Amino acid sequence: NAGVTQTPKFQVLKTGQSMTLQCAQDMNHNSMYWYRQDPGMGLRLIYYSASEGTTDKGEVPNGYNVSRLNKREFSLRLESAAPSQTSVYFCASMGGNGANVLTFGAGSRLTVL
Amino acid sequence: GNSVTQMEGPVTLSEEAFLTINCTYTATGYPSLFWYVQYPGEGLQLLLKATKADDKGSNKGFEATYRKETTSFHLEKGSVQVSDSAVYFCALRLNTGFQKLVFGTGTRLLVSP
Numbered sequence: 001n002a003g004v005t006q007t008p009k010f011q012v013l014k015t016g017q018s019m020t021l022q023c024a025q026d027m028n029h030n031s032m033y034w035y036r037q038d039p040g041m042g043l044r045l046i047y048y049s050a051s052e053g054t055t056d057k058g059e060v061p062n063g064y065n066v067s068r069l070n071k072r073e074f075s076l077r078l079e080s081a082a083p084s085q086t087s088v089y090f091c092a093s094m095g096g097n098g099a100n101v102l103t104f105g106a107g108s109r110l111t112v113l
Numbered sequence: 114g115n116s117v118t119q120m121e122g123p124v125t126l127s128e129e130a131f132l133t134i135n136c137t138y139t140a141t142g143y144p145s146l147f148w149y150v151q152y153p154g155e156g157l158q159l160l161l162k163a164t165k166a167d168d169k170g171s172n173k174g175f176e177a178t179y180r181k182e183t184t185s186f187h188l189e190k191g192s193v194q195v196s197d198s199a200v201y202f203c204a205l206r207l208n209t210g211f212q213k214l215v216f217g218t219g220t221r222l223l224v225s226p
Contacts, residue, residue, distance in 0.1 A: 004156075033213070042202065042218035043157075058213070090156055100145050100164075100206050102214060104156030 002026055006091050006105035013081045013112045021076040021108050023091030031094045032074035033058075033102070034066060036087040043090070049074055081112045115140045117203050119217035126193055126224050134188040134220045136177075136203035144205040146170075146179050146186040147214070151200045160188075160201070164208070193224045 004025045013019055025032065034046040045058030049068040063085060065077045074093075078085060091105040120135040138144065145164045149157040161170030166181035175190045186203060203217040 040218060043216040045213060048213060092156075100208075100214075101147075101159050101162070102149075102157070104158065106154075106156045 004091055004093055004103050004105035006089075006108050008108060009106065010109050011111070013078075013110065015082060015112060017081050018077070018079050019081065019110075020078075021089055021091070021110075022073070023075060023105060024073045025091075025093040025103070026072065027093060027095060027103065028071070029093035029095045029103070030071075032068065033092045033094075034064075034074070034076045035090045035092065036060065037090060037107075038087050046076065046089075078110075081110075083112045086110060086112045115144070115205060115207065115215050117205055117215055117217035119201075119203050119220050122200075122219075122221040124220060124222045126222070128195055128224055128226050129192045130224075132188070132190040132193045132197075132222065134201055134203075134222070136186045136188065136217060138184050138186065138203075138205050140184075140205055140207060142207045142209055144207050146177070147204040147206070148175070148177055148186070148188050149202040149204060149216075151202065151219070153199070157202060193222070195224050195226055198222055198224045 007022045030051045033048040035043040047066040049055045052071045089108045092102040116139045147162045148160040150160045151157045161172040163170040163179035169178045177188045200219045200221045202219045204214045206214045
C-alpha cells in the first residue's frame, strides 16, 4: 500500500543511548517532516525537508539531527537520548501538487528511561 | 505569528448527539484550513479542508466552514457515532511559498453508546 512507513513502532532507550528513526514514502512527495506528539502539546515540528538535499529546523530541533537520504527517505537521529525525548514521533510527507495535504506514518513510540 | 486555538477536551457525547469542536486561527496571510483526525494507535489523516473564505469542507458527515470574519473553522457533525471517537486537530497553512502546517493542540472526542 502506498504511504509513509516508519520504523521502529516502539523503542525503549536508556539515557545517553543513540538511535535513528527511519521513514520512507513511496508517493514521490517532495517535502517530508518529523513531528513529535506530547499530551497537551499537540504536534510540534522537529525538522523538515522541503525537497531532496535540503533540511531545516522546526520548532523543537534541539537534541535531534536529520538526514534526507534521497527523495524517499528521511531519518531522525537522537545522538544522546534524554527522558524529555520520550514521545510519539510521526513522519509525514506532502506532494507538490498544491493540495497541501500531509500524509502521516503510523508513529513511533519512544521511551527514554 | 501563525497559530491555531482549539477548545480543550475531552468532549464527551452520547451516540447521535450533535458535535461542535471550535477552532480559531491567527494568520499573517490567507491560509488554507484543515481538520485532521487521529484514531487510537494511528497517525493523523486528513478529514476535510477549505482553501478560501466561505468554502465549506465536508467528509463522512463532518462539515466546517471557513469564516474569515471570525477567523474560525469550527467542526460540526449532526449525529455522532461511537466510531467517531478520536482526537481531532485543526491546522492552517499559508498559501504563499513553502509553508509548514501549524497544528492546534487537538481535541479528544469520546462517544458513548
